[in-house]
Amino acid sequence: MATGRTHRPATRSRGIPEATVARLPLYLRALTALSERSVPTVSSEELAAAAGVNSAKLRKDFSYLGSYGTRGVGYDVEYLVYQISRELGLTQDWPVVIVGIGNLGAALANYGGFASRGFRVAALIDADPEMAGKQVAGITVQHSDEMERIISDNGVSIGVITTPPGVAQQVCDRLVAAGVTSILNFAPTVLSVPDGVDVRKVDLSIELQILAFHEQRKAGEEAANALPDGAVPASVTRKESADKGPDGDVPAVMPA
Missing domain, CATH: 1.10.10.10 (Winged helix-like DNA-binding domain superfamily/Winged helix DNA-binding domain)
Structure with missing residues (x-):
C-alpha cells in the first residue's frame, strides 16, 4: 500500500x-x-x-x-x-504522529476510527521524560528529542498537535522543518506556517461558545413566546426606564 x-x-x-x-x-x-x-x-x-x-x-x-x-x-x-x-486520499495509507500525549492526545490515540478511514497513528511523541516508554493505545510514547528521526523513519506528512498553547508554535516549526506538510492543531492558539503547509484548527472552546450563543437565543425566544399577547419583556421595560430622566422624561441628548 x-x-x-x-x-x-x-x-x-x-x-x-x-x-x-x-x-x-x-x-x-x-x-x-x-x-x-x-x-x-x-x-x-x-x-x-x-x-x-x-x-x-x-x-x-x-x-x-x-x-x-x-x-x-x-x-x-x-x-x-x-x-x-x-x-480525499483515503485509499492510501497516511501515517500520522500525535505530539502531546496528555488527556486529549491519549484520547485521540485510542480513537478507533482513524484506521478505517486511511489514517495510521505511526507514533506518539511527548516532551515529558516520564511519558517516554509508556504504552498508550498499544503504541510506545517516544520523547520529542526523537521527533525528526521519527518523522523521517515513518514517512510522516500529517502531524497532530495536542500540546499546551505555549509550545505549540515551536512544535509546529519542528514538524514543518522535518517534512510535515499538513497539521491538525488542537492547541488553542493560531499557528504560523510557510506556504505549502496546510493547517486545520480544532478549538473546542470556540465550538462550545457558539453552542452557548444558540442556547441563549433559544431561551430568549422561548421566554418571548411565553409572554401574553402584547406584553413587553421585562428587560425591555427596564431599559426604557433607564433611558428616561429623573422625572420620567426622555433626555433631549442621548448618552453616547
Missing part, C-alpha cells in the same frame, strides 16, 4: 472548490452508514438530507467528481464511497 509521503490524491482534486472538499467527508459519512445497511442506491434528496445540505448543492458537488447519478435510480452507494474516498 502506498504511503502518504510519496503519493498524493489525484491532481483533479485541485479543481474542486474548498467548500466542496469540506462537504465531501459529510457525504462519505452518510454513504458509509447506507453501505453498512446494504442500501444499494440513494437519491440526491435522501443523501442531501442525511448529510445536512440541500440537494442542488450536493448535485453540484458531485459534478466535480464526474458523478451525475442515474435518473430515476439515484447514485450507486458503493461507487460513491470509492469515488469520494479516492478524492
Whole structure:
C-alpha cells in the first residue's frame, strides 16, 4: 500500500472548490452508514438530507467528481464511497504522529476510527521524560528529542498537535522543518506556517461558545413566546426606564 509521503490524491482534486472538499467527508459519512445497511442506491434528496445540505448543492458537488447519478435510480452507494474516498486520499495509507500525549492526545490515540478511514497513528511523541516508554493505545510514547528521526523513519506528512498553547508554535516549526506538510492543531492558539503547509484548527472552546450563543437565543425566544399577547419583556421595560430622566422624561441628548 502506498504511503502518504510519496503519493498524493489525484491532481483533479485541485479543481474542486474548498467548500466542496469540506462537504465531501459529510457525504462519505452518510454513504458509509447506507453501505453498512446494504442500501444499494440513494437519491440526491435522501443523501442531501442525511448529510445536512440541500440537494442542488450536493448535485453540484458531485459534478466535480464526474458523478451525475442515474435518473430515476439515484447514485450507486458503493461507487460513491470509492469515488469520494479516492478524492480525499483515503485509499492510501497516511501515517500520522500525535505530539502531546496528555488527556486529549491519549484520547485521540485510542480513537478507533482513524484506521478505517486511511489514517495510521505511526507514533506518539511527548516532551515529558516520564511519558517516554509508556504504552498508550498499544503504541510506545517516544520523547520529542526523537521527533525528526521519527518523522523521517515513518514517512510522516500529517502531524497532530495536542500540546499546551505555549509550545505549540515551536512544535509546529519542528514538524514543518522535518517534512510535515499538513497539521491538525488542537492547541488553542493560531499557528504560523510557510506556504505549502496546510493547517486545520480544532478549538473546542470556540465550538462550545457558539453552542452557548444558540442556547441563549433559544431561551430568549422561548421566554418571548411565553409572554401574553402584547406584553413587553421585562428587560425591555427596564431599559426604557433607564433611558428616561429623573422625572420620567426622555433626555433631549442621548448618552453616547
